[in-house]
Amino acid sequence: EAGVAQSPRYKIIEKRQSxxxxxxxxxxxxxxxxxxxxxxxxxxxxxxxxxxxxxxxSQLPKDRFSAERLKGVDSTLKIxxxxxxxxxxxxxxxxxxxRTEAFFGQGTRLTVV
Amino acid sequence: AQSVTQLGSHVSVSEGALVLLRCNxxxxxxxxxxxxVQYPNQGxxxxxxxxxxxxxxxxxxxxxAEFKKSETSFHLTKPSAHMSDAAEYxxxxxxxxxxxxxxxxxxxxxxxxP
Numbered sequence: 085e086a087g088v089a090q091s092p093r094y095k096i097i098e099k100r101q102s103x104x105x106x107x108x109x110x111x112x113x114x115x116x117x118x119x120x121x122x123x124x125x126x127x128x129x130x131x132x133x134x135x136x137x138x139x140x141x142s143q144l145p146k147d148r149f150s151a152e153r154l155k156g157v158d159s160t161l162k163i164x165x166x167x168x169x170x171x172x173x174x175x176x177x178x179x180x181x182x183r184t185e186a187f188f189g190q191g192t193r194l195t196v197v
Numbered sequence: 198a199q200s201v202t203q204l205g206s207h208v209s210v211s212e213g214a215l216v217l218l219r220c221n222x223x224x225x226x227x228x229x230x231x232x233x234v235q236y237p238n239q240g241x242x243x244x245x246x247x248x249x250x251x252x253x254x255x256x257x258x259x260x261x262a263e264f265k266k267s268e269t270s271f272h273l274t275k276p277s278a279h280m281s282d283a284a285e286y287x288x289x290x291x292x293x294x295x296x297x298x299x300x301x302x303x304x305x306x307x308x309x310x311p
Contacts, residue, residue, distance in 0.1 A: 126301030132298055184248050
């Protein structure tokens with residue numbers, strides 16, 4: 085089966101610009117996660133969706149980050165405006181409802197200059 | 198709240214030597230524990246997981262880990278390192294309520310010397 089697809093793979097923007105990332109989860113996976121991985125650290129959960137509803141967005145900086153999952157399939161994560169400290173790899177992951185592990189995409193590496 | 202501590206951000210072993218990557222966790226409920234591997238410019242790949250049952254779990258590529266509740270540890274081992282094992286390894290914990298939503302450690306970079 086196809087894995088989690090993410091695009092773009094790399095993005096360089098200037099601070100205060102906006103950027104959007106796209107994720108297509110594994111078919112049939114109702115749960116979708118966005119993680120932020122800063123260099124030298126482990127992934128940190130930003131938001132969790134169950135179908136098209138938000139389960140947990142407690143660690144999402146809502147003043148600048150937003151995410152949506154229309155129709156319970158694809159998801160987009162947006163940053164507006166970007167800050168230097170947003171430079172990181174943004175990982176999307178998905179899992180079947182009730183299952184214990186998530187499957188990760190290759191990530192989008194964002195550099196804010 | 199849950200947390201994970203990976204002891205040693207960098208571990209270097211010789212090819213053929215034992216690999217031991219340390220992970221300690223904190224959880225107020227019975228944990229689910231995971232080890233992931235990440236190769237450069239790649240996503241995370243699950244190596245193995247512990248949910249319930251047997252405390253010694255075997256994963257892919259010859260890795261295994263033992264859940265020790267009394268020590269709150271879940272160390273990853275492999276009897277004989279291979280050059281292809283060089284990567285970054287992450288330990289993660291979740292709970293049964295939000296299975297799949299994990300708290301990760303900061304990772305251990307494994308270097309394998311020829």
